[in-house]
Amino acid sequence: MTPGVTPRVTPGREHGFTLLELLVSLVIFGLLLAALGQGTRFALAARQSQTHQIEVDADLDTVDRTVRHLINTMDAGLTADMTPHFVANSRSMGFTAGLPAMAWYPTRQADVIVAVDAAHRLVLRWAPHYPVLLGPPPLPQVTPLLDGVDHIELSYWTAGRTRGLWVDRWDAKVLPELVRLRIVFFAKDRRHWPDIVAATAVN
Numbered sequence: 001m002t003p004g005v006t007p008r009v010t011p012g013r014e015h016g017f018t019l020l021e022l023l024v025s026l027v028i029f030g031l032l033l034a035a036l037g038q039g040t041r042f043a044l045a046a047r048q049s050q051t052h053q054i055e056v057d058a059d060l061d062t063v064d065r066t067v068r069h070l071i072n073t074m075d076a077g078l079t080a081d082m083t084p085h086f087v088a089n090s091r092s093m094g095f096t097a098g099l100p101a102m103a104w105y106p107t108r109q110a111d112v113i114v115a116v117d118a119a120h121r122l123v124l125r126w127a128p129h130y131p132v133l134l135g136p137p138p139l140p141q142v143t144p145l146l147d148g149v150d151h152i153e154l155s156y157w158t159a160g161r162t163r164g165l166w167v168d169r170w171d172a173k174v175l176p177e178l179v180r181l182r183i184v185f186f187a188k189d190r191r192h193w194p195d196i197v198a199a200t201a202v203n
Contacts, residue, residue, distance in 0.1 A: 063122065063145050063183075064196055070112055070124075071179050071198035073098035084175050090154050090168035091115065093179070096129050114181075115152070122146040122183065148189060153182040175200040 075096040076084050087094040092115035099110045109129035117123050127140040155166040157178035170176055181196040 059146055060193055066124070066145060067114070067181055067196050068198040070095075070097045070114070071200055074175055074200045075109060076175055076201050084173075085111065086170065086175055088154060088156060088170040088176075088179075091151060093154055093170075099126070099128075114154075116149050117142075120147070120149050122149045122152065146183070148185060148191075150184045150186045153184060155180045155182075175202045177202060 074084065074086070075098075085094070085096045092113060094111070094113040096109055097112050098108050110126045111129050113125040115123065115125070122145045124143040124145060125140050126143065128138060153168075155168050156170045156176035157164055157180070158167055158172070158176060166180065178197055178199055181198075183193050183196075185191050
């Protein structure tokens, strides 16, 4: 060091962040929060969609099993002339079929109507099929199967003379071999179910 010369001291950089660095950090933090929020919303939407689909599948399974059981157990001849009680068109069908065993009813047979009511529900209207000797039957019961139904389309398989075909009305004195039920939802409803096709007791 030269005598009499004062050393020059260069001031060091003060510790801390500049305004630009803070702004960059805030922008990155905001982007991370936005990505996290979007991921959370996506996960919640996926979970809600999955839950809805599970409920739809459960409803379909219940309706499918119920309708198939009733069609499979249709009585082929309960009237005096041994013709089946079967009144059917494209929007509803009435018949006698078997129900699960119920301790409070002396019969497992029931007179059933499948239709869509005024509240747009697919319902079963049913009453136990009582012999006359047992007195007046109980009042008919209504069991909802599915909500939000616009209408149903029913058709019935007839063998025909040359080839089989589906008809939307049944006037024969025997049961059809097959019954097809199509559930039609409203236009804004995303549910689309396959047709339910089941065989009667004559098949």
